[in-house]
Amino acid sequence: MSLIVQKYGGTSVGSVERIESVAQRVMGWREQGHQVVVVVSAMSGETNRLMALAQDIQEQPVPRELDVLLSTGEQVTIALLSMALEKRGCAARSYTGHQVHIRTDSVHNKARIVDIDDKRIHKDLAQGRVVVVAGFQGMDETGNITTLGRGGSDTSAVALAAALKADECQIYTDVDGVYTTDPRVVPEARRLDHVTYEEMLEMASLGAKVLQIRSVEFASKYGVPLRVLSSFEDTGEDAGCTVAGTLISAEDAEMEQALISGIAFNRDEAKVTMLGVPDQPGVAHKILGPIADNNIEVDMIIQNIAEDATTDFTFTVHRNDYDKSLAIMQETAKKLGAREVTGDTKIVKVSIVGVGMRSHAGIASTMFETLATEGVNIRMISTSEIKISVVVDEKYLELSVRALHEAFGLDQSA
Ligand code: ADP
Ligand code: ASP
Numbered sequence: 001m002s003l004i005v006q007k008y009g010g011t012s013v014g015s016v017e018r019i020e021s022v023a024q025r026v027m028g029w030r031e032q033g034h035q036v037v038v039v040v041s042a043m044s045g046e047t048n049r050l051m052a053l054a055q056d057i058q059e060q061p062v063p064r065e066l067d068v069l070l071s072t073g074e075q076v077t078i079a080l081l082s083m084a085l086e087k088r089g090c091a092a093r094s095y096t097g098h099q100v101h102i103r104t105d106s107v108h109n110k111a112r113i114v115d116i117d118d119k120r121i122h123k124d125l126a127q128g129r130v131v132v133v134a135g136f137q138g139m140d141e142t143g144n145i146t147t148l149g150r151g152g153s154d155t156s157a158v159a160l161a162a163a164l165k166a167d168e169c170q171i172y173t174d175v176d177g178v179y180t181t182d183p184r185v186v187p188e189a190r191r192l193d194h195v196t197y198e199e200m201l202e203m204a205s206l207g208a209k210v211l212q213i214r215s216v217e218f219a220s221k222y223g224v225p226l227r228v229l230s231s232f233e234d235t236g237e238d239a240g241c242t243v244a245g246t247l248i249s250a251e252d253a254e255m256e257q258a259l260i261s262g263i264a265f266n267r268d269e270a271k272v273t274m275l276g277v278p279d280q281p282g283v284a285h286k287i288l289g290p291i292a293d294n295n296i297e298v299d300m301i302i303q304n305i306a307e308d309a310t311t312d313f314t315f316t317v318h319r320n321d322y323d324k325s326l327a328i329m330q331e332t333a334k335k336l337g338a339r340e341v342t343g344d345t346k347i348v349k350v351s352i353v354g355v356g357m358r359s360h361a362g363i364a365s366t367m368f369e370t371l372a373t374e375g376v377n378i379r380m381i382s383t384s385e386i387k388i389s390v391v392v393d394e395k396y397l398e399l400s401v402r403a404l405h406e407a408f409g410l411d412q413s414a
């Protein structure tokens, strides 16, 4: 017997029929003798709907109240799933985040889990119940409801798996694993049997939204074996207990090492440039200081070599922070005596990721040559030990991803 934490995302619980199908799958695992804790998201589209309601009242909703509102989506699905289980004769109990003491810090809308009290859950499990927990939510020290940021149910599931010392955390979604790139963009994408925590962390950070970044951080920190699987596949004779999907775990010497394991992209970035900045010590700080003071995260940064004692300075931010960043830069430009501030929201970041890159030269040159052959202009470049990212015009996103996918031999037929 093992203890398994399963998480079902929005599309997996998007209708009553889907919830009934999840109940069937959970029952299958129970019947095989496993203990099961289920974490669910809100029904697909629900968090967006709630967000829109809030924004009809306030463009920037009060963070505390937004969390009270957004957390309701998951309360609906825990109850419905528990009913579907009970209807099938399977004892189940639903709990909101605060009922099982998912304690977080007080950073509303992107809170971090600090502690989980596993006693209540273990007690229910010992009594033969399936425990159904609302994902994406917790409570801070003073009892305020918090949420964990978009896609946060993944993190709830992994944190629960770590706290309960579960044997595996299974993330059920609408694809049957982690692919070499988003299969919606490249139909030739291939499912990966195994990905290391490190690679998955890079892929998630670089835009692959199949898992929330923090869930991978947690899994890596606590060594939770994580598996991504489809909730849409037929449950079959063993009621869906034949698991394949993609296993995410620590690097293993026996693992076959591909040079590049995946291509990620991010459509959420925008770039801001300050032209003709007097090139003096401290300029980077003077430009980026006010951005940081406004809690805006900066991703890529480029400063050109100075000519005529002036330089150009470019950085990227989340598109949601673009207008604010541009306004701040215009202020800063006046103070510094810079010539002009420009910006562009029609950019994307495309990245290749792979631990195999560490021991191989020439990967960057293959990447740049492939993009050049397709006539794609590279606007920014950044590298780390296991990834290379480029910023290109938005209109080249699909072309770039497809071309790189083929060039690095990732296509299914390769
Ligand atoms: P859920 O609602 O179950 O949490 P998400 O929409 O958050 O599901 O994540 C699943 C989606 O992630 C897939 O439908 C797919 O389009 C997208 N995705 C992006 N990159 C990848 C990738 N490398 N492998 C698999 N899916 C990916
Ligand atoms: N319902 C939340 C969202 O849509 C959390 C999640 O689905 O993981 O972001």
Ligand code: MG
Binding pocket: 009, 151, 154, 209, 210, 211, 212
């Ligand atoms: Mg998700």
